[in-house]
Amino acid sequence: MAMSSEKRIVDFFANDQNQRSKKTLSVDVKKESAQDGPVSQGLELDTGLNLLSTNTDSDKSGVDDEASPNIKHKQSSSKLAVLQCELDRMNTENQRLRTMLNLANNNYHHALQMHISTLMQQQKLTQKTRTGEENEISEEKRARGGVVARQFMDLIGQDRSESNENAQFDANKFDTSKDFDKTTEATMRKVRVSVRARSEAAMISDGCQWRKYGQKMAKGNPCPRAYYRCTMATACPVRKQVQRCAEDTAILTTTYEGTHNHPLPLAATTMAATTSAAASMVLSGSISTTNNSLLGPTQTLIPHLQPTSATLSASSPFPTITLDLTNHHHHPSHYFHKPQPYFHAPNFPNMNQNFMSQNVYNESKLCGLERSGDMVGNVTADPNLTKALVAAITSIMGNVHPQNVTSRNSN
DNA sequence: CGTGTTTGACCGGCGC
């Protein structure tokens, strides 16, 4: 079964890429039905006739044509319907298989990260046992080893991003580990991903442990801005800011900054990978091109999710992508009507993925950063990115176990 | 007593 399924996926994708050599009936039907909508019913029928006649009925047509055109018409229609059903079924199965593949891929990444982390710790332990004289030499090696391992982890998290190339460049440029750490940290924290969501809780759950290190009153907003840093590992550079929207205090804006330097719980892996990937795309300038790497675990979790706009701003010190999971802007009318999505906070029981999937998708879209005026790019050009961001974040928030959410809960 | 939060002080970037 696995073999045949796999083969189907390959064939299906081959149709997309090699339409000349292998233009199948199902692809043509899909194209036409999606193209014209209600107006094209007659056309759709005619097209079906043509398509079918070329493949199946051509041999008999000479006999039946004059006898009963109506019967043939009906037969063709029913055949078209059958084919469409088959196409739908194939699509569904394809989606399901893609989900499985992405899940396996995600798990593999997670396991790999764990493995690397373990190796790094073992390496540190063995090096600590050496003599002081050797320590002086090994200090540098350890730093470089850590650099390599960290870069490798970045490769996993950031899909061989350009920011990682920057890190490598910086590592060659500076000799001491301290210099490198500073530079790497700066690089890792370059890009921000901001999430706007409705939440009654003080903080949305994202699968990581955070420690609050500051709070400030921001200009133009009566609500204070809270600063958190990741406490899942020492010296993890990831920070986040949490602030309520001035106009609507039900909306919580969470801004993530940086890349984790440690393995994450499964619940947080997708979020981290997605933000990292988004950051990478911003840094590398590939934001407007299709990047399937982002579509890993997300595309099929909420396949109907179609954010309408996404913008990138460089007005703040670092470029920022804002993901808006609220619906207070323009409301897309092409989705089902659902209640307003509220993210479940750690204190809220009954968190489940279905809730998120069902309630968030129709409201989700990426929008511009609040500071308007100097937008540098429009992320809308890459629907994959927008879909990936929304799906990843929503899926994570629905998946988090309370004990993984806040530092208090971890005690 | 250990851990996390609060909050005023401090620092650096930026505009004038």
Added chain:
DNA sequence: GCGCCGGTCAAACACG
């Protein structure tokens, strides 16, 4: 140079 502002630090405090 000065003031503003966002971000961070760290001592004091709260809590279990």
